[in-house]
Amino acid sequence: MDGPGLVRRVVGGVLAVAVCGALSGFSGGAERVASARDRPAVPEAPAVVRRVSAPAGGTVSWGRRVLAGVGAPGVVGPAGMGHPVRETVIKKKDPCARAKCVALTFDDGPMGSTGRLLGILAGRRVRATFFLVGQNVVKDPETVRRESAAGHEIANHSYTHADLGRLPEGKAVEEVTRTQDAIRLASGVTPVLLRPPYGSTDKRLASIARRMGLAQILWTVDPLDWSDRDTDAVERRVMKSVRPGSVVLMHDIHATTVAAVPRIIDRLAARGYTFVTVTELFGGDLEPGGKYVRREP
Numbered sequence: 001m002d003g004p005g006l007v008r009r010v011v012g013g014v015l016a017v018a019v020c021g022a023l024s025g026f027s028g029g030a031e032r033v034a035s036a037r038d039r040p041a042v043p044e045a046p047a048v049v050r051r052v053s054a055p056a057g058g059t060v061s062w063g064r065r066v067l068a069g070v071g072a073p074g075v076v077g078p079a080g081m082g083h084p085v086r087e088t089v090i091k092k093k094d095p096c097a098r099a100k101c102v103a104l105t106f107d108d109g110p111m112g113s114t115g116r117l118l119g120i121l122a123g124r125r126v127r128a129t130f131f132l133v134g135q136n137v138v139k140d141p142e143t144v145r146r147e148s149a150a151g152h153e154i155a156n157h158s159y160t161h162a163d164l165g166r167l168p169e170g171k172a173v174e175e176v177t178r179t180q181d182a183i184r185l186a187s188g189v190t191p192v193l194l195r196p197p198y199g200s201t202d203k204r205l206a207s208i209a210r211r212m213g214l215a216q217i218l219w220t221v222d223p224l225d226w227s228d229r230d231t232d233a234v235e236r237r238v239m240k241s242v243r244p245g246s247v248v249l250m251h252d253i254h255a256t257t258v259a260a261v262p263r264i265i266d267r268l269a270a271r272g273y274t275f276v277t278v279t280e281l282f283g284g285d286l287e288p289g290g291k292y293v294r295r296e297p
């Protein structure tokens with residue numbers, strides 16, 4: 001996404017009806033994204049804007065909020081609009097509007113240590129997000145299927161761990177497409193998230209991601225687990241930097257990282273954190289092509 005949009009939380013049925021009215025020109029029941037350019041003329045006060053910012057040196061993206069068809073339970077929009085009542089649905093989609101959430105993410109798998117991690121996550125009833133490398137998916141589709149069946153989110157991390165921001169466009173498209181196909185074949189799931197290896201992205205990759213229906217997910221907390229492969233250091237660095245709304249980057253291909261995960265989960269749980277997938281963390285506000293690093297409280 002190149003231009004800023006807005007994340008808007010609609011609170012209360014009265015405003016919801018007003019929003020419905022303002023958007024009545026759109027097809028009934030269809031989800032509608034309000035942008036900075038075309039947002040309806042509704043009072044600003046009840047809306048909360050959540051900023052989604054990029055890491056140093058990156059561009060800043062703003063999430064967008066689905067507005068159309070919103071209505072409070074039992075409140076019906078103006079006659080003839082045909083919009084369904086959807087307030088309850090949206091609340092269920094966004095548990096992190098109230099809870100203290102964190103998204104644990106694991107890159108580069110599947111690998112030998114992934115199975116152990118799945119056991120750890122299952123034992124603690126924690127769901128995470130796996131950014132998969134396509135060439136590893138085709139070598140071990142069963143583990144990918146297990147990840148998905150356990151309720152984890154599975155997502156695209158290129159086919160060969162390529163620097164997508166530097167590849168010719170055709171090659172970048174091929175990397176992403178082959179991985180989508182491999183994950184779909186292994187699990188039946190079509191990913192909606194892309195994490196560019198090395199965080200390497202640019203406007204062109206954003207455009208590719210937008211066309212392919214993929215939001216770009218970077219990270220908030222990076223314990224550099226690949227550099228020294230020190231379990232204690234991974235735990236310490238995550239615990240020092242994590243905040244509500246963080247996206248934590250780790251790698252399940254390192255046994256030293258997997259060994260740190262039970263400690264990290266137990267300590268975060270003791271601090272009251274809820275563990276969610278990346279899509280859940282952002283409450284469904286992720287837009288294809290957009291770049292996201294954290295959810296602001």
Ligand SMILES: [Zn+2]
Pocket residue numbers: 107108157161197198
């Ligand atoms: Zn990676």
